[in-house]
Amino acid sequence: MNDADGTTAGDTSGDLARLAEGPRCECGVFGIYAPGEDVATLTYFALFALQHRGQESAGIAVSDGARTVVHREMGLVSQVFGPSDLAALDGHLAVGHCRYSTTGSSSWENAQPVYRESGLGTRLALGHNGNLVNTAELARGLEPAPGTDSALMARLIGERTDVSLEDAIVAVARELRGAFSVVVTDERRLYAFRDPHGLRPLQIGRLPGGGWVVASETAALDIVGAVLVRDVEPGELVAVDADGLRSRRYAEATPTFCLFEWVYLARPDHRQDGVSVLSARRRMGERLAAEAPTEADVVIPVPEAGRDAAAGYAAASGIPFADGLVKNRYVGRTFIQPTQSLRQLGIRLKLSPVREVVEGQRLVVVDDSIVRGNTSRQLVAMLRAAGAAEVHLRITSPPISDPCYYGIDMASRAELIGADMDVEQIRAFVGADSLHYLSLDGLVDAVPERADELCTACFTGRYPIPVPAEDARLAQVAFELDA
Ligand code: SF4
Structure with missing residues (x-):
């Protein structure tokens, strides 16, 4: 006190x-x-x-x-x-x-x-x-x-x-x-x-x-x-x-409301502009199923933000939904300092596959975003190690190509896998059998605001409020192109 x-x-x-x-x-x-x-x-x-x-x-x-x-x-x-x-x-x-x-x-x-x-x-x-x-x-x-x-x-x-x-x-x-x-x-x-x-x-x-x-x-x-x-x-x-x-x-x-609040940040029970985040995420999953139909046996979410979208994907595609990953709710809720050996555990600290659900199955795995790509890569490897026959990664947002300056700590541009790899390169990096990102139009269609009422900068590089660091970077790019 x-x-x-x-x-x-x-x-x-x-x-x-x-x-x-x-x-x-x-x-x-x-x-x-x-x-x-x-x-x-x-x-x-x-x-x-x-x-x-x-x-x-x-x-x-x-x-x-x-x-x-x-x-x-x-x-x-x-x-x-x-x-x-x-x-x-x-x-x-x-x-x-x-x-x-x-x-x-x-x-x-x-x-x-x-x-x-x-x-x-x-x-x-x-x-x-x-x-x-x-x-x-x-x-x-x-x-x-x-x-x-x-x-x-x-x-x-x-x-x-x-x-x-x-x-x-x-x-x-x-x-x-x-x-x-x-x-x-x-x-x-x-x-x-x-x-x-x-x-x-x-x-x-x-x-x-x-x-x-x-x-x-x-x-x-x-x-x-x-x-x-x-x-x-x-x-x-x-x-x-x-x-x-x-x-x-x-x-x-x-x-210009933050589009990423809808994808990942807000709780599913949050209501914005008359719509719950849960129902918007279900629609993201439905649109993803329409944009990227997949031959598969089961749809599994990456908990927690992928859950409602996975339910939407399953409902729209007719592929059964199952919990194939269990999240340790207590990671991040401890005062223990992470040691090097803890860091090497990586995603296994956070998520565990349910072998009965994934073994021998062709999986559609629904997640909200890919930032650096390392987590997705570990996740795919973990599912394969648990016996998955195929892993088809479906992401409920477009590739993150640009950093956020408005309060979301994603990564620097140099760390963002979407900044300099195309989708096929990212698929190869994470080791999935297929990878599809929801289009920006599909994502905007799933939320109540119009495209011109949303910030989409981390997906498009179009910053609604000028950012000095971005202005300096673009000036440098222009200078190098001229030189
Ligand atoms: S750049 Fe815009 S859309 Fe992306 S997280 Fe930041 S505020 Fe949200």
């Missing part, structure tokens, strides 16, 4: 999770304004529901109107909070956060909520999901340099003394470029705002007793018994206090 300057030893709970090579989301956020409710415990449960979005650290800041107390530690939500920690967080107003680091190191100092003095004599706590692309520009000249883009945001807001906190948030939000779904509280109000592109989700819910909550995914609303009201709109700030919820548009909306 600590106020702004509390100290707690860090750990490396994310290291083992990093053994798996899949993409990593940056964070989950939650905010609540609910007089008369145990807001600390509700936030704790909400963070449980958002745990998949960040597993390195967790924190909750609670205010009773006069004082804000923050508890944050490295580790999973269940490791960070015990009954006595929650009992000490007393108030009616809270923000919570679970983190995976892509900007700044994985350390206690960078755990959120960020907590600092505001220039107005109050204290503010801030939780951020996303990633800014103009951090260097905004941080120029600041001493000491903020450790993360989220700390930078809190500092820029907190240093304003000439306007109200709400106006300070609006002024700073207008300067930010990139992905940001943010919750902020001082001792009086809960604020939530979302970048004009709405790259990351952020939704508003209402509690039965009249309180308000804001969360990264609807699963967090469900777990606290809140009813989904609507999204925080791209370019919108909402403020909640004793007078209820107010909305303020601070920028024109130019929505």
Whole structure:
């Protein structure tokens, strides 16, 4: 338990999770304004529901109107909070956060909520999901340099003394470029705002007793018994206090929601734009079956994100569905440092084949994406070792060819197998009998947004928000072509 300057030893709970090579989301956020409710415990449960979005650290800041107390530690939500920690967080107003680091190191100092003095004599706590692309520009000249883009945001807001906190948030939000779904509280109000592109989700819910909550995914609303009201709109700030919820548009909306949230990041029970992720993933599987019909005996998912798509593939193709891979749910949920021998176990730490399902069978194996290719290669080899007669890999997204700068830690371009190999080369590398990726049109067709309302940059290289690193790279390519 600590106020702004509390100290707690860090750990490396994310290291083992990093053994798996899949993409990593940056964070989950939650905010609540609910007089008369145990807001600390509700936030704790909400963070449980958002745990998949960040597993390195967790924190909750609670205010009773006069004082804000923050508890944050490295580790999973269940490791960070015990009954006595929650009992000490007393108030009616809270923000919570679970983190995976892509900007700044994985350390206690960078755990959120960020907590600092505001220039107005109050204290503010801030939780951020996303990633800014103009951090260097905004941080120029600041001493000491903020450790993360989220700390930078809190500092820029907190240093304003000439306007109200709400106006300070609006002024700073207008300067930010990139992905940001943010919750902020001082001792009086809960604020939530979302970048004009709405790259990351952020939704508003209402509690039965009249309180308000804001969360990264609807699963967090469900777990606290809140009813989904609507999204925080791209370019919108909402403020909640004793007078209820107010909305303020601070920028024109130019929505480009992250397509990869649908493929992999969000929980299957999350609902976005009126559609559940589960049903969208089923449609991805159905379209994949139509685009790549296969002579096979059984369809198996790579758990967990491939599960609903595999069910869709099986239903559309008439090929039976079976669980041919069992996931160890506890990998990444330990404090043990990965040793070289643990690393060599690779995917076997995470997945085990069910021999009765795969032996002698022609398999359709449905997965969400291929990043570097090493996991798929190990997976195919493992299925063959378990007796699979054929392995046909079906992927519910197009090849990932470009890095994400908006809060998803995939890999650098040099590490992305889709950046410089074609599909046949990738098939040969992973050792599958056949490989098919869902087309971009097929994927877009499976989700509710139109193509021009989605970010597809990691599949197409078309970045909806200019990225300085990409501009520099393209300038270099142009220079080399000219030379
Ligand atoms: S680049 Fe890919 S992962 Fe990143 S926001 Fe765009 S669609 Fe999502």
